[in-house]
Amino acid sequence: MESSVLTIEDFCAHFSGNQVVNDVSMNVEDKKVTALMGPSGCGKTTLLRCINRMHELIPGTGVSGTMKLHDDDLYSLNPIVVRKKIGMVFQRPNPFPTMSIYDNVIAGYTLNGIRIKRSEKDRIVEDALKKAALWNEVKERLHRKGSFLSGGQQQRLCIARALAMNPDIMLMDEPTSALDPKATAHIEELITALKKNVTILLVTHNIAQAGRVSDFTAFMYLGDLVEFGTTEKLFTVPEDKRTEEYLSGKFG
Amino acid sequence: MDAGIRFRIIKDRIFLGAVILFSFMLLLPLLLILYYIVVNGIGVINWEFLTSLPRPMGEMGGGIINSMVGTLMLVIVASLFAIPPGVFAGIYLAENKTGKLVNTVRMCVEILQGIPSIVIGIIAYAWIVVTMGTFSALSGGVALAIMMLPVIVRSTEETMKLIPDTLREASLALGVPYSRTVLKVIVPAGVTGILTGVLLGIARIAGETAPLLFTAFGSPFMNTNIFKPVDSLPLLIFNYATSPYPHWHNLAWGASFVLVVFVLGINFFAKMVARRWKVQF
Numbered sequence: 214m215e216s217s218v219l220t221i222e223d224f225c226a227h228f229s230g231n232q233v234v235n236d237v238s239m240n241v242e243d244k245k246v247t248a249l250m251g252p253s254g255c256g257k258t259t260l261l262r263c264i265n266r267m268h269e270l271i272p273g274t275g276v277s278g279t280m281k282l283h284d285d286d287l288y289s290l291n292p293i294v295v296r297k298k299i300g301m302v303f304q305r306p307n308p309f310p311t312m313s314i315y316d317n318v319i320a321g322y323t324l325n326g327i328r329i330k331r332s333e334k335d336r337i338v339e340d341a342l343k344k345a346a347l348w349n350e351v352k353e354r355l356h357r358k359g360s361f362l363s364g365g366q367q368q369r370l371c372i373a374r375a376l377a378m379n380p381d382i383m384l385m386d387e388p389t390s391a392l393d394p395k396a397t398a399h400i401e402e403l404i405t406a407l408k409k410n411v412t413i414l415l416v417t418h419n420i421a422q423a424g425r426v427s428d429f430t431a432f433m434y435l436g437d438l439v440e441f442g443t444t445e446k447l448f449t450v451p452e453d454k455r456t457e458e459y460l461s462g463k464f465g
Numbered sequence: 466m467d468a469g470i471r472f473r474i475i476k477d478r479i480f481l482g483a484v485i486l487f488s489f490m491l492l493l494p495l496l497l498i499l500y501y502i503v504v505n506g507i508g509v510i511n512w513e514f515l516t517s518l519p520r521p522m523g524e525m526g527g528g529i530i531n532s533m534v535g536t537l538m539l540v541i542v543a544s545l546f547a548i549p550p551g552v553f554a555g556i557y558l559a560e561n562k563t564g565k566l567v568n569t570v571r572m573c574v575e576i577l578q579g580i581p582s583i584v585i586g587i588i589a590y591a592w593i594v595v596t597m598g599t600f601s602a603l604s605g606g607v608a609l610a611i612m613m614l615p616v617i618v619r620s621t622e623e624t625m626k627l628i629p630d631t632l633r634e635a636s637l638a639l640g641v642p643y644s645r646t647v648l649k650v651i652v653p654a655g656v657t658g659i660l661t662g663v664l665l666g667i668a669r670i671a672g673e674t675a676p677l678l679f680t681a682f683g684s685p686f687m688n689t690n691i692f693k694p695v696d697s698l699p700l701l702i703f704n705y706a707t708s709p710y711p712h713w714h715n716l717a718w719g720a721s722f723v724l725v726v727f728v729l730g731i732n733f734f735a736k737m738v739a740r741r742w743k744v745q746f
Contacts, residue, residue: 297640
């Protein structure tokens with residue numbers, strides 16, 4: 214029996230009256246990659262943003278149901294605490310433009326006012342950059358601005374920034390949608406390598422990507438969780454007709 | 466060639482010529498102003514002019530050091546009063562696109578921008594000069610701060626709006642509280658724009674005369690006490706230029722030269738800041 218890091222039960226979300234996520238229940242297993250896939254507007258990104266409560270930035274949103282990280286109810290904690298435990302990588306690489314590569318990686322500590330020793334900082338930065346497969350490319354210029362890196366490198370920098378906080382789970386919101394095929398392949402390799410240490414929940418509209426990198430896949434359509442299971446099973450013998458049609462390209 | 470096409474090409478050329486001509490005409494007033502001020506003012510500038518106090522009426526020579534110090538004091542007082550609320554209001558307006566308070570604040574800033582400077586001077590007179598019983602650098606600084614405020618609010622707001630939302634999300638997703646996100650991520654990303662706005666605000670108020678007439682009032686003595694009247698360059702120019710003495714007219718030209726150099730210098734500095742420290746997103 215595997216342990217699940219995140220448990221979602223009967224979760225609904227709505228934006229100013231529109232139901233976007235409808236009664237979703239699923240769980241995310243420890244040290245596995247779980248993919249959330251579905252056509253545009255199916256609610257996958259909304260569900261992801263509800264996990265670290267980023268949806269609260271937009272006025273007029275409401276949720277019901279429960280989300281538990283290990284045994285903590287995410288909605289009874291302060292969002293600041295929640296977001297420190299949960300890392301997030303966005304669609305477009307968004308390194309802090311005013312900071313050096315080094316400062317970007319350690320930003321989770323410095324911006325939160327957490328004081329740590331210089332040597333400890335060096336260790337965290339090196340460790341995070343190595344895990345994000347960026348260390349060899351940037352070790353010579355750690356103190357230069359991150360905005361001079363290529364798009365794929367910037368995205369790996371953002372992954373390193375999230376990893377440095379040692380999150381319980383990493384949320385990735387279509388992390389390759391703004392990248393070229395080569396950089397995408399690089400990020401996918403990285404995701405596969407990362408799951409030794411980190412639990413990852415990946416949103417993607419790319420069916421092939423879900424198939425390549427994930428252990429579990431959830432298929433969402435029009436706010437409903439249509440099917441959730443191991444990627445192998447979902448891709449070979451889907452239970453629901455809609456999943457089968459989506460996988461064979463009949464809609465989406 | 467077809468006559469129709471030739472006609473069109475000629476029409477095109479005439480249009481282009483007109484555009485260039487009118488653009489050049491726009492330059493003309495500035496060039497004329499600079500020419501007059503340089504020709505009349507530069508002869509007055511010497512070490513004594515820049516470092517000594519005005520002489521009593523009828524004596525030749527004398528300088529404008531008290532006005533330069535006064536202008537500097539007024540600019541500093543105005544900046545201290547205008548920059549913090551201006552920058553924070555600008556951030557508030559950029560972070561909140563709509564809402565009752567937001568719309569009210571935005572409208573007030575627009576109205577404030579349109580209020581004649583002399584009226585602002587009267588208000589500062591009623592608030593501070595009357596209350597404290599004396600003309601002062603403080604009251605002049607407050608009047609100038611009110612003039613500077615809308616410039617800073619608008620430029621901060623415009624700068625902040627250009628900063629991508631993804632940056633704010635990146636910070637918030639790391640668990641950084643809103644206040645720290647604004648102060649440590651968003652403001653640093655927009656610091657060039659804010660600084661440019663502040664500098665342009667200073668350039669705008671450095672030459673203001675009307676609001677100082679009954680607040681800073683003017684003074685022929687050196688004063689560094691903000692609770693006493695001070696002189697400023699535009700006040701000195703106004704007083705000297707309207708006097709009947711040709712020697713004072715010359716001094717007014719010299720002071721104009723100093724003031725224009727100061728304002729142009731700030732403008733150039735603002736441009737340099739904007740270029741040099743531009744943040745690449």
